Amino acid sequence: MTLVELLVAVAITFIIFLGLSNAGLVVLDQNIKNSQRDEAVSVADNVMQQIRNIPIDNLALGTFPDNVFRQIRGINQRYSVTTTVASIDPLNAAVGRQVTVNVAWDRYEYGLPRTYNHQIMTIVRQR
Numbered sequence: 001m002t003l004v005e006l007l008v009a010v011a012i013t014f015i016i017f018l019g020l021s022n023a024g025l026v027v028l029d030q031n032i033k034n035s036q037r038d039e040a041v042s043v044a045d046n047v048m049q050q051i052r053n054i055p056i057d058n059l060a061l062g063t064f065p066d067n068v069f070r071q072i073r074g075i076n077q078r079y080s081v082t083t084t085v086a087s088i089d090p091l092n093a094a095v096g097r098q099v100t101v102n103v104a105w106d107r108y109e110y111g112l113p114r115t116y117n118h119q120i121m122t123i124v125r126q127r
Contacts, residue, residue, distance in 0.1 A: 044119075048101050051099050062085060078105065085098070104118075
């Protein structure tokens, strides 16, 4: 092989590796995004399980904000948790309560902040 052929082969290989490294960064970014979403689902589920263990008479009506911090791949992620407890029937409190848990988190994509949400809802009744 001549020196020119060798330089062309190295240049082609370099261009291919540049494309592969960019694809690898996209895969890594999507993987972190999925991990953040999975953790938000876990946070919402944990909050809902705690609420289900509270007797309905002790379950206060209203909206309750909270922050939960989790570490995902060495990154501290803040999840804003808003729990809303509403009466299903204002005239009869024994009917039950509607509980909604909303988990929001911020993430930078392409240099711009973006907010994501995960929401679950359940009905808590007298045991």
